[in-house]
Amino acid sequence: MTARALRATVQALPVAAHRARRHAGFVAAYGALTAVVALGALAAPLALTRAADDGLRAAVAAAGRDADVVVRYVGREGTDLRHPESFVESLTAAADGGLPPALRAVTGDPVSVLRTAGLNTLTPAGPYSLRLVHAPDAAVTWVAGGAPGTPDDGAAPDDGGSRAVEVGLSAATAEAMGVGPGDMLTLSSEVLTARVAGVFEPVAADDLAWTDAGDLLAPGPLREGASLRPASALLPAESLGTALEVLASGSATIQVRFPLDEAALRADDATTLRSDLVRAATTPDALASTTAGTPMVETVLDGVLDAYAARLAVARGQAATVLTGLAAAGGLVLFLAASLLVARRRQVLELERARGASVASVALRAAAESVPLTVLAAVAAVAATLPSGGPPSGPEALPAVAVLAVAAGAPVVLAARVAASSWAGRRVAANRRDRERDARARRTWRTSAEATVVGLAAAAVAAALFRGVVPDGDPLVAAAPILLAGACTVVVLRVLPLLLGVAERAASRGRGLVPLVAASRAAGGRTGVRGVSGASAAAPVLALTITAALTVSCAAAAATVQQAQKGAAAVVVGAAARVDGPDEDLAALALTPRPDVTTAAGTVLPRRTFARGSGLKTTVLVVDAAAFPQLTALADAGLPALGGPVPALLDPRLERTARLLEPDVWALDSTVPLVVAGVLDLAATGPHLDVTGPPTVPVVVVDRAALAASLGLAPGDLPVDVVWLDGPGAQAAVEELRDAGASSGTVTTREERATGLRTDPLAVGLVTLYLLAAGMLAALAVAAVALTVLATAPERTRVLAVLRTLGTPRAAGRALTAAELAPVLAAAVAAGLASGVLVAVLLTSAQDLGSLAGGGDPALLVPWWPFALVVGVTAAALAAAVAAEARSRRHVRIGDVLRTW
DSSP, rough: OOOHHHHHHHTHHHHHHHHHHHTTTHHHHHHHHHHHHHHHHHHHHHHHHHHHHHHHHHHHHGGGGSSEEEEEEEBBBOOOSSHHHHHHHHHHHHHHHHHHHHHTBBBOOOOOEEOOOEEEEEEEEEEEEEEEOOOTTEEEEEEEEEEOOOOTOOOOOOTTEEEEEEEEEEEHHHHTTTTOOOEEEEETTTTTTEEEEEEESSTTTTOOOGGGGTTTSSSOOOOOOOSSSSEEEOOOHHHHHHHHHOOOGGGGGGEEEEEEEEGGOOOOOOOOOOHHHHHHHHHHGGGOOOOOOOOEEEEEEHHEEEEHHHHHHHHHHHHHHHHHHHHHHHHHHHHHHHHHHHHHHHHHHHHHHHHOHHHHHHHHHHHHHHHHHHHHHHHHHHHGGGTTTTTGGGGGGGGHHOOOOOHHHHHHHHHHHHHHHHHHHOOOSSSSHHHHHHHHHHHHHHHHHHHHHHHHHHHHHHHHHHHHHTTTOHHHHHTTHHHHHHHHHHHHHHHHHHHHHHHHHHHHHHHOOOHHHHHHTTTTTSSSGGGGGGOOOOOOHHHHHHHHHHHHHHHHHHHHHHHHHHHHHHHHHHSSSSEESSHHHHHHTSOOTTTTBBHHHEEEEEEEEEEETTTTEEEEEEEEEGGGGHHHHHHHTOOOOOTEEEEEEOOGGGHHHHSSSSSEEEEEEEEEEEEEEEHHHOHOOOOOOOOSSSSSEEEEEEEHHHHHHHTTTOGGGOSSSEEEESSSTHHHHHHHHHTTTTSSEEEEEHHHHHHHTTTTHHHHHHHHHHHHHHHHHHHHHHHHHHHHHHHHHHHHHHHHHHHHHHOTTTTTEEEEHHHHHHHHHHOOOOOOOHHHHHHHHGGGGGGGGGHHHHHSSOOOOOOOOHHHHHHHHOOOOOOOHHHHHHTTTOOOHHHHHTTTO
């Protein structure tokens, strides 16, 4: 562009401002539509991010104190114990300073506890294994006696006798042992004597300081195979040095617990946290101290993060698909709006071109209007997201950027296209053979484009089926629903002219003029819908098809997840109720026969080697198989002989190993051979080992009676870890268990689990995103219908003016508009609904919606309401647009229309 042309173009820029003022209504509506669509594209990822953070916090909260980071030290022999209290403080400081920064940022102040090994002692109530526990952060109230200190005889005796320390006992422990203040306990073959200085009650039994204190608050249960009941005594700092000197510091274990700060957890930091955990666990050099041996890092946070990462990957993959669909639908609607805006200025643009304006100058003036308008819309959308922590960044912002790019660029491209096609000197070939050649070339280009869309749709579906939903940007998989809708649009655009041609021929044989004109225009006449505002013929149909398809697919995904949550509760719990981790008394109470309750007992044997020499670890679930329909293969297998192989159902991951090696597992005190009775995936069928999630290691299921018969025991001799209750009286039995003190076991009912799944933040956030997307897509469908009607209104007004001169009444205008547009819109809606169902059917298996629902195998559910919503809003939008167009024509004079045609 020469300097003169550039100067003339710049001087003509005020024309853009004048043009915007002249069409202020259209420009304002275009800007508002841009802002709304951009806001939807920005708000959706923010909502999912908030749901992801809440979901991670909920998953960590469900893991309880096991998710805390615990650094465990074992005292080193020969440690200087002149200041024993600094022994614990130095290890606490080493752990605090050595924890990786990202991990330390999400943990609270450390709490330390020192515990000695169990020391045998004989009490009036029987023998105990007593640990001495130093818990500097534990707050207690002394209810008898006083706080322990340094005993008068704490110095080393000359005759080599035992050393003495003072301790405190909890009220429950003192009562169980039958001792009180002033009583003496001889520990560990008389090398140490403990004087009970006082009896205490905790200020807060749920305080973090008691978590690692073992059995300090109450004696523990007598474990299987043990003869001594475990208990603990509170050791003060004044007696710490004496105890460690006698027992040797190497017998002391110091645990430094870092409680997780759930409010500081963010899903985006999960990967960093996971890597920090691995580094701290595998290379704990930064945590090491000269006063203790190599530290060990213990937590289940890594497993929680791994399990949640798998669910979050599915959720983000689903959100990427929804956002891509919203961006595509919104971009198409904005393209239609830009087409309408440019169509209103077509004559002005052609006149500018005729007066010598270049195509670049026309595009520049269009950009001078659309770019500031888009910037204002973007600022408004971003400002609206600020209260929610927005705007999003990175890949999550790409849909909004794409929408804004379409909003800014579509008017420029369309205006340049109008200018380029005006006064271009193009001529139609006079030779019929040349005209046919040009027509064949255009058909070839169209066929190639349509084949490309269909091929991409097939490739996207194949990629989704083989690779599943990819969370971090597989554009082909994310665009699969759009491409499928595009392929359906190709079919519609091929079939629709044939159907409309039949309708046109039928109308030509009738007596009415309006049906004939409407059928002719709908079939693609010079002023028909297929030439909307000079834009692509597929744009209106494609916009409506995509919005309808995504509305159905989003609603189907939401309904499938909600239905799967109900089924997952039954799979995870396995019955009307279950009790996990019961003690002997609670197990006996749960297994008490009742006429209206069916009970089943289970034993969980973790970390067992499957098939010696294989190196595979498995979890063995020993369960009453007759109580579960999915375990009938075990119930029907019969009882083995003493020492004989036990029938087992294997996880699919163990099937190949069982064919190569003799399957067996270590159960109780011996190796038990197994015989494969079938394959079972507990993650899909249940019963689950626990209610926090599917098992992460392969599971082997055996019948309790069969295992007992092989070991020569009675089924009642096997330990009980979980009890299932079912039947009409299960709820009453659960209430009885809770009233009887079920704090030693976790009671979960099917209804409670279903409620928990329904309120899971991640699943709720994704379902909400689905439903909001369906509503927004329905609104975009209304906008597409309105824009289609507005785009064809001027030409239809001129046609009606001619018909009025032929005696057609004014009321015929409504019939003409409806008859012209209804077939095209109906075809687009039908294609969209069909493609939406196709998307749901083809992609549900690849979406892994079961992980979002909490387990189980979700079955596709396509509800009826999205069909009614799409059809209803389309019909309502068409009716409203027809009425508005008829109202706007009331003051149009026929003569003025005919003179300007």
